[in-house]
Amino acid sequence: MFENLTARFEKVFRFLKGQGKLTEANIKEALREVRLALLEADVNYRVVKDFVSRIQERAVGQEVMSSLTPGQQVIKIVHEELIKLLGEKAEPLSLKGPSPVTVLLVGLQGSGKTTTAAKLALKLKKDGRHPCLVPADVYRPAAIEQLRVLAGQVGVPCYEPGQGESPESIVKAALNYAGSQRCDTLIVDTAGRLHIDRDLMEELRRLKQILSPEEILLVVDAMTGQDAVNVAEAFHKELSITGVILTKLDGDARGGAALSVRAVTGCPIKFVGVGEKLDALEIFHPDRMSSRILGMGDILSAIEKAQEAIDQEEAERLFKKLQEDSFTLEDFRDQLRQLRRLGSLDQILKLLPGTGMLKELRNMHVDMKELIHAEAIINSMTKEERRKPEIINASRKRRIARGSGTSVQEVNRVLRSFEQMRKMMRQMVGTGRSSGTKAAKK
Ligand code: GDP
Numbered sequence: 001m002f003e004n005l006t007a008r009f010e011k012v013f014r015f016l017k018g019q020g021k022l023t024e025a026n027i028k029e030a031l032r033e034v035r036l037a038l039l040e041a042d043v044n045y046r047v048v049k050d051f052v053s054r055i056q057e058r059a060v061g062q063e064v065m066s067s068l069t070p071g072q073q074v075i076k077i078v079h080e081e082l083i084k085l086l087g088e089k090a091e092p093l094s095l096k097g098p099s100p101v102t103v104l105l106v107g108l109q110g111s112g113k114t115t116t117a118a119k120l121a122l123k124l125k126k127d128g129r130h131p132c133l134v135p136a137d138v139y140r141p142a143a144i145e146q147l148r149v150l151a152g153q154v155g156v157p158c159y160e161p162g163q164g165e166s167p168e169s170i171v172k173a174a175l176n177y178a179g180s181q182r183c184d185t186l187i188v189d190t191a192g193r194l195h196i197d198r199d200l201m202e203e204l205r206r207l208k209q210i211l212s213p214e215e216i217l218l219v220v221d222a223m224t225g226q227d228a229v230n231v232a233e234a235f236h237k238e239l240s241i242t243g244v245i246l247t248k249l250d251g252d253a254r255g256g257a258a259l260s261v262r263a264v265t266g267c268p269i270k271f272v273g274v275g276e277k278l279d280a281l282e283i284f285h286p287d288r289m290s291s292r293i294l295g296m297g298d299i300l301s302a303i304e305k306a307q308e309a310i311d312q313e314e315a316e317r318l319f320k321k322l323q324e325d326s327f328t329l330e331d332f333r334d335q336l337r338q339l340r341r342l343g344s345l346d347q348i349l350k351l352l353p354g355t356g357m358l359k360e361l362r363n364m365h366v367d368m369k370e371l372i373h374a375e376a377i378i379n380s381m382t383k384e385e386r387r388k389p390e391i392i393n394a395s396r397k398r399r400i401a402r403g404s405g406t407s408v409q410e411v412n413r414v415l416r417s418f419e420q421m422r423k424m425m426r427q428m429v430g431t432g433r434s435s436g437t438k439a440a441k442k
Contacts, residue, residue: 042256247273
């Protein structure tokens with residue numbers, strides 16, 4: 001997603017940076033390109049018009065013309081305006097009020113409502129809440145069963161409607177059910193149609209009245225482009241939605257929906273769905289999305305992903321050992337384990353900007369098999385050998401290779417990597433003691 005848009009923006013920015021002095025004429029030329037790029041990405045034309053005129057106004061003003069690096073300055077403006085367009089800052093769910101708090105999910109059929117209900121339940125459960133799923137889609141035959149199965153996978157209770165029970169009766173009963181299950185949050189999956197439909201809206205309005213939901217979240221499929229915006233406008237008019245969840249952002253949608261929904265409806269995008277798996281729901285961060293679109297990479301998301309995998313305390317412990325120069329093969333093994341937990345670095349590197357050294361990193365694959373072998377080799381050493389690798393002579397190497405089912409060459413390789421790592425770390429610690437400590441503490 002956004003690849004084309006990003007490429008187009010990069011071209012415009014290269015042009016701007018290449019101009020020593022910016023004039024009204026070359027800014028206009030650059031903005032014409034921006035406009036085309038956005039329209040091609042399926043961004044709503046009204047949104048494009050406003051967006052470009054805001055940038056134009058700022059770009060030909062003082063702030064750019066008197067700047068030493070006018071090209072950079074325009075990029076900064078585009079970045080800031082894009083963040084504004086996407087909603088400034090992440091908007092968390094509002095789950096205040098007496099228990100159970102209700103989140104009503106609405107949207108067209110196939111938008112991803114049922115899947116998103118389960119994803120949201122998982123997210124809230126991870127946050128320490130006790131959600132309960134409520135299937136109020138009585139028209140699509142498999143919908144109730146689908147939600148029940150997903151609830152089982154997520155490990156949260158799911159209300160079981162009786163035969164022929166109406167949506168109104170289901171949600172009333174679910175309120176009592178939540179109490180009996182000690183749930184503090186109801187997530188209600190509602191019916192969808194292929195198009196906006198009077199009867200459906202009436203039904204949703206009745207459910208809203210019964211439940212007084214804290215949140216009415218519209219689930220929209222990002223792949224539907226311009227249509228997503230029309231759908232959002234219609235639902236908002238009828239139900240006063242409190243937020244939007246954009247699904248299928250992992251697909252090859254051109255991104256227009258993500259860029260227009262907020263501006264057209266004034267409703268915040270609260271989450272984005274980025275895959276079919278149940279943990280593929282992310283909080284929407286306008287600033288990160290803007291950076292990603294402009295090819296600046298989404299460094300914060302990448303860091304968060306890495307932090308999830310890396311045990312911070314462990315990292316600090318290792319760093320301390322390096323400072324004290326007591327880094328042993330046992331610590332090296334701990335580090336390899338962390339690396340293994342990171343899994344494929346690809347996912348993280350994809351989020352980073354594709355420049356210079358990072359591009360090279362991106363081509364580097366961590367070979368899982370090699371990591372596992374290295375661990376086995378270190379496991380086959382005696383405690384003493386791990387602490388004092390210099391005692392590992394030829395016959396010890398042969399024994400270690402036999403014990404780990406590897407070869408002497410591989411044992412040598414692990415020892416060499418360990419030495420290299422130790423040397424490199426010593427240098428780092430030696431040259432940047434204070435800044436290094438700070439970096440490790442972050
Ligand atoms: P509903 O009719 O609105 O309840 O839609 P479903 O929850 O049944 O979803 C329709 C299809 O979209 C299913 O195949 C889901 O797996 C898929 N889906 C939902 N969210 C996402 C997403 O974020 N990414 C992708 N790739 N597929 C999704």
